[in-house]
Amino acid sequence: MNTVTSNIDWTVFYPRRLLESISSGKITLTSYNQNRGEYSDVNIWIRQIGPTSFNSLVNTKYKIYAQKGPIQEDIAKSAYKFENQERLGFTTSSLDKLINIDDENLYICCKVEIDCYNSNDNLQNTYANMLNDEIFTDCAFKVDDEVIKTHRCILAKNSKVFHKMFEQNGMIEAQNGEVILTDTTPECVRAMLEFFYTGMVSDEKIKSHVDGIFAIAHKYQVEMLKYLCERFMSCNINMENIVKYCGTINLYGAPTLEKACIDYIRVNGKSFLKSKEWEEIKNNYSDLIPRFMEAIVEKLDNPCYF
DSSP: OEEEEEEEEEEESOHHHHHHHOOSSOOOOOTTOOOOOOOSEEEEEEOOOSSOOTTSEEOOEEEEEEEETTEEEEEEEOOSSOEETTSEEEEEEEHHHHSOTTTOOEEEEEEEEEEEOOHHHHHHHHHHHHHHTTTTOOEEEEETTEEEEEOHHHHHHHOHHHHHHHHOTTSHHHHHOEEEESSSOHHHHHHHHHHHHHSOOOHHHHHHHHHHHHHHHHHTTOHHHHHHHHHHHHTTOOTTTHHHHHHHHHHHOOHHHHHHHHHHHHHHHHHHHTSHHHHHHHHHOTTHHHHHHHHHHHHHHOGGGO
């Protein structure tokens, strides 16, 4: 939670003269300087627009005062109780009491403190706690010697593969509530579950296990997690990993990563085409070579790509 403080000042020049020139009505001070009418006394309040509560009652911290030279003339302030958000601090005061004697101007000041809650963060924490605390779990992954408990509804919501798995009563996973995995690691499973529950994966997990996370995301058709992994790999291509990434492209198909590899090869030009890494790519992933070269030539012929 963050607390934001806002200070708003209004200045009304020579309000006495303004009152004398208006025969009827009232003056409403707003941030748009719309003035109407005449009153010897003035009604002052602030109006809170949103978020609208069920009964229009809010507990907003505020202070309204008039600045008279070095002196603050308090008009109203919050009393830590619920008020109508349309008329916060509603007060009737004599205009003479509020006007600055030195120049006969009216200086109204308003200070408001707002507590900002990030609903997304709160929701992420709630779901993360459901996973970490194993609240009413009804399913488990068995990976190596570890058991990772989870919820079928979360799995089914995030993956079509899991959805089909659990909706068919004839499948062992649906009957036993167990998913046995032999082609991944506990860390990659936890990363996938973290994404299911919070919509994100920690930087540490991505850096350490991006290849395995991408593989399990591909297996269970978690497209957004695949894209997240591709974006990370695309931003970290170098001579040490480009051959491995070409293997990923060849095995799974990864269009975002493929475009990034093409750009890397194009930028490094002849020096890369003479490298042992390029020879290894040609020998092991020959199907990629025509696609790579066609895309590189197309980009060279069309400067607008850059």
